[in-house]
Amino acid sequence: MESFRKEHYGNLPDGTEISQFRLKNDNGMKIKVIEYGGIITELMAPDKNGIFEDVVLGHDSLEDYLESNYYLGALIGRYGNRISNAKFSLDDTEYQLHTNDGSNSLHGGDTGFHTRVWKGEEVSVVNGTALKLSYLSSDDDEGFPGNLTIEVIYTLTNNNALVIDYTATTDKKTIVNLTQHSYFNLSGMKRDVLDHELFVNADRYVEISEGAIPTGKLVAVKDTPFDFKLAKVIGAEIDTNDPQLKLTGGYDHTLVLNKAGHELDVAAKLSDPTSGRVMEVLTTEPGIQFYSGNALENKPQGKSGFPNNRRMGLCLECQHFPDSPNQPSFPSVVLNIDEKYRSTTVYRFSME
Numbered sequence: 001m002e003s004f005r006k007e008h009y010g011n012l013p014d015g016t017e018i019s020q021f022r023l024k025n026d027n028g029m030k031i032k033v034i035e036y037g038g039i040i041t042e043l044m045a046p047d048k049n050g051i052f053e054d055v056v057l058g059h060d061s062l063e064d065y066l067e068s069n070y071y072l073g074a075l076i077g078r079y080g081n082r083i084s085n086a087k088f089s090l091d092d093t094e095y096q097l098h099t100n101d102g103s104n105s106l107h108g109g110d111t112g113f114h115t116r117v118w119k120g121e122e123v124s125v126v127n128g129t130a131l132k133l134s135y136l137s138s139d140d141d142e143g144f145p146g147n148l149t150i151e152v153i154y155t156l157t158n159n160n161a162l163v164i165d166y167t168a169t170t171d172k173k174t175i176v177n178l179t180q181h182s183y184f185n186l187s188g189m190k191r192d193v194l195d196h197e198l199f200v201n202a203d204r205y206v207e208i209s210e211g212a213i214p215t216g217k218l219v220a221v222k223d224t225p226f227d228f229k230l231a232k233v234i235g236a237e238i239d240t241n242d243p244q245l246k247l248t249g250g251y252d253h254t255l256v257l258n259k260a261g262h263e264l265d266v267a268a269k270l271s272d273p274t275s276g277r278v279m280e281v282l283t284t285e286p287g288i289q290f291y292s293g294n295a296l297e298n299k300p301q302g303k304s305g306f307p308n309n310r311r312m313g314l315c316l317e318c319q320h321f322p323d324s325p326n327q328p329s330f331p332s333v334v335l336n337i338d339e340k341y342r343s344t345t346v347y348r349f350s351m352e
Contacts, residue, residue, distance in 0.1 A: 002024070003023065003024050003025070003128075003129040004021070004022070004023055004024075004122045004129050004131075005021070005022040006019050006020070006021050006022075006120070006122075007019065007020050007021075007022070008020075009034050009035075009036075009062055010061065010062030010063070011062070012036070012062070012066075012117070013066075016117055018034055018035050018036045018062055018117065019034070019035050019120060020032055020033065020034045020035075020041065021033050021034075021120050021122075021131050023128075023129045023130070023131060023154065023156040024129065024156070025128050025129065025156050025157065025158045025160065026158045027046075027158065027160055028044075028046070028052060029044060029045060029046070029052070029156065029160050029349070030042070030043075030044040030052070030156075031043050031044070031154065031156050031162060033120070033131055033133075033154055034062070034065075035117050035118050035119070035120050035133070036062060036065060036066075036115075036116075036117055036118075037065070037073075037074040037075060037113070037114040037115060037116065037118075038074060038075035038113070038114075038118045038133045038152060039058070039065060039072065039073040039074045039075075039114075040056055040058075040073040040154075040180075040182050041056075041058050041059075041073060041303075042054050042056065042058065042303075043055050043056045043162070043182070045160070045186075045277055045279075045349045046277075046349075046351065047188070047275040047276050047277055047351065048275065048276025048277075048351045048352070049276075053188030053189075053275075054188060054189070054303075054304070055184055055185060055186050055188060055277065055279075056072075056073055056182045056183060056184060056185070056313070057072050057073070057182075057183040057185060057189070057296075057302060057303075057306075057308050057312060057313040058072050058073055058302070058303045059072065059300055059301070059302065059303050060301070060303045060304065064300040064301070067299075067300050068299075068300060069299075070183075070295070070296060070308070071107060071114050071181040072181070072182075072183055072308070073180075073181065073182045073183070074113070074114035074180075074181050075113050075114060075118070075133070075152060075178065075179075075180060075181075076107045076108060076112060076113060076114055076178065076179045076180065076181050076317070077108050077112060077113035077137070077150065077176070077177070077178045077179075078108045078112070078113065078137060078141070078142070078144045078148065078174075078175070078176055078177070078178075079105070079107070079108055079144075079175060079176070079177045079325075079333070080107060080108070080177045080178060080179035080181075080289075080317060080319045080320075081106070081107065081177065081179075081254070081289060081317075081319060081321075081322035081323075082101060082104045082105065082106050082211070082212055082213060082322045082323055083097060083104060083105040083322075083323055083325060083326070084103075084104055084211075084213045084323045084326055085103050085104065086098065086099040086103065086104055086105035086143075088175065088325035088326055089325075090145070090173050090174070090175070090325075090334065091173065093145075095143055095144065095145060096143055097109060097142055097143035097144065098110060098142050098143055101211070102211055103211070104211055104213065105142075105143075107181075108142055108144075109142035109143070111142060112142065113135065113137070113150075113178075114181070116135055116137075117135075118133035118134060118135045118152075119133065119134045119135070120132070120133050121134075123153060125155055125157075127157050127158050127159065128155055128156050128157035128158050128159075129155070129156055130153055130154065130155040130156070131153070131154045131155075132151060132152070132153050133151070133152045133153075133154070134149075134150065134151050134152075135149075135150050136148070136149050136150075137149075137150065139171075139172060144174055144175070145172045145173065145174045146170035146171055146172030146173065146174035146335075147170065147171045147172070148168055148169070148170050148174060148176065148335075149168060149169050149170075150166070150167070150168045150178070151166075151167050151168070152164065152165070152166050152167075152178070153165040159348070160348065160349045160350065161346050161347065161348040161349065162346070162347045162348075162349075163344065163345075163346050164180055164344065164345045164346070164347075165342075165343075165344050166178045166341065166342070166343040166344070167340060167341060167342055168335065168340070168341035169335075169339075169340055169341070170335050170336075170337060171337060172337065173334065173335070173336055173337065174334075174335050175324075175325050175333045175334055175335065176333060176335045176341045177319055177320045177324065177333050178319075178341075178343060179285075179289075179317045179318060179319040179345075180317065180318075180345065181315055181317060182315065183293060183296075183308075183312075183313025183314060183315055184270065184279065184313060184314055184315070184316070185312060185313045185314075186270065186271065186272035186275055186277040186278075186279060187272050187274060187275055187277075188275065189302070189306035189312065190274075190275075191274075192309070192310075192311045192312050193234055193292065193293065193311055193312065193313060193314045194233070194234055194235030194238065194311060195233055195234075195235060195272075195273070195274070196233070196234050196270055196271065196272050196314070197231045197232060197233055197234070197270070197271045197272075197273065198228050198231060198232065198234055198268065198269070198270050198271075198290075199228055199229070199230070199231035199268060199269040199270075200228040200229070200255050200257075200267065200268045200288065200290065201229070201257055201258050201259075201265075201266060201267055201268065202221060202226075202228070202229070202255035202256050202257050202258060202267075202288070203220060203221060203222075203229070203256070203258055204218040204219060204220055204221060204255075204256040205218070205219055205221055205224075205226045205244075205253050205254065205255050205256060206218060206219075206253060206254040206255075206256065206287070206321050206322065207219045207244065208244065208247060208248075208253065208322075209247075210247065212247065212248055212252060212322070213322070213323055214254075214321065214322055214323050214327060214330075216327055216329060216330075218256050221255070224242065224244075225237035225238070225240055225242050225244075225245060225251075226244070226251075226253065226255065228255070228268075231269065231271070234251075234292060234314070238250050238251060238292060248294060249294040249295070250292040250293075250294035250311070251290045251291060251292040251294075251314075252289075252290075252291045252292070252294060253289070253290060254287040254288065254289050254290075254319075254321050254322060255287060255288050255289075255290055256286065256287055256321075257283070257285070257286055257287060257288060259286065262284050262342075263284065264282050264283065264284050264344055264346065265282060265283070265284075266280060266281070266282050267281045267282060267283045267285075267288050267316075267318065268280070268281040268288060268290075268316055269281070270314075270316065271352065276351045276352055277349065277351060278349065278350045278351060278352050279347055279348065279349055280346075280347075280348040280350070281316050281318065281345070281346070281347055281348075282344075282345070282346040282348065283318035283343075283344065283345045283346070284318075284342070284343055284344045284345075285318040285319055285320060285343060285345065286320060286321070286331050287318070287319055287320060287321050288316055288317065288318050288319070289315065289316075289317040289318075289319055289322075290314070290315070290316060291314060291315040291317070292311055292314050293310060293311045293312060293313045293314055293315070294310060294311065295310070296308050296309060296310050296311065296312060296313065297309070297310070318343075318345040320333045
């Protein structure tokens with residue numbers, strides 16, 4: 001059985017060829033990734049009856065991904081999430097970024113890593129099959145300092161886990177916060193995600209104000225709609241009059257994971273009771289951005305005729321907190337010349 005395959009996917013308007021890579025494990029689970037944006041275009045996972053279905057939102061063509069505004073399946077950088085007023089300071093030098101979310105910078109700017117062409121190649125691993133994506137982000141790219149060399153390795157293990165390893169180095173002090181923006185729907189897009197059940201190992205969440213910018217406060221989830229310490233249905237409290245939820249039209253908040261260090265720990269567990277699919281999320285990161293697809297529209301059309309409508313998919317983006325460069329009390333996102341950025345996130349699939 002062929003576990004790794006490279007094929008032509010499309011061409012950018014300037015003629016650049018984009019390849020797609022298919023990874024398949026010993027159990028028949030499969031993932032497809034394209035060089036444009038490092039986008040996961042397909043993730044096939046079995047249900048309780050052994051039936052494989054695609055569990056990530058996407059599009060059918062490169063042209064549709066070029067028009068899409070929702071970061072479907074893409075790698076995000078240099079900075080995942082928002083930076084207030086699109087600026088920050090390092091060693092008394094202020095850096096002005098490009099604005100693309102009101103007065104703020106979101107997900108690295110309009111031409112963040114989700115729009116870049118990554119170089120893909122197969123790498124050898126013991127337990128599964130793996131793809132390495134590489135990219136060099138030049139000094140002053142979208143306003144960020146330093147030449148940043150990035151490698152992201154997607155590994156599909158024979159234990160039905162998608163492991164994402166990020167590394168980066170810089171030649172100038174900078175900030176880095178990389179993440180992955182897949183929208184999951186464990187029903188295989190048969191229904192929206194409001195009946196999915198979610199557990200998140202978090203006692204606090206990052207309070208936000210207008211523009212989804214943090215206030216600096218980490219607030220207890222107890223007695224709020226953000227309490228997922230006991231798994232509950234996502235739709236149970238999503239449309240309440242909670243002022244935080246009204247700010248974003250649903251969940252679009254960073255939950256502060258219960259962890260002290262940089263170890264790989266279980267952060268969340270998502271399940272679809274009807275299909276029996278379960279996805280555990282493990283990460284080395286301090287936070288997880290839970291986004292319930294509040295702004296999704298079916299523009300362009302979703303793949304295979306499945307509409308990418310509001311709340312048809314949800315994101316569990318493992319990352320540092322939004323606006324960390326301007327929040328001294330938040331964990332640091334600074335990367336120095338003599339350091340190596342490392343981050344790992346695992347999406348582990350099973351059935352129940």
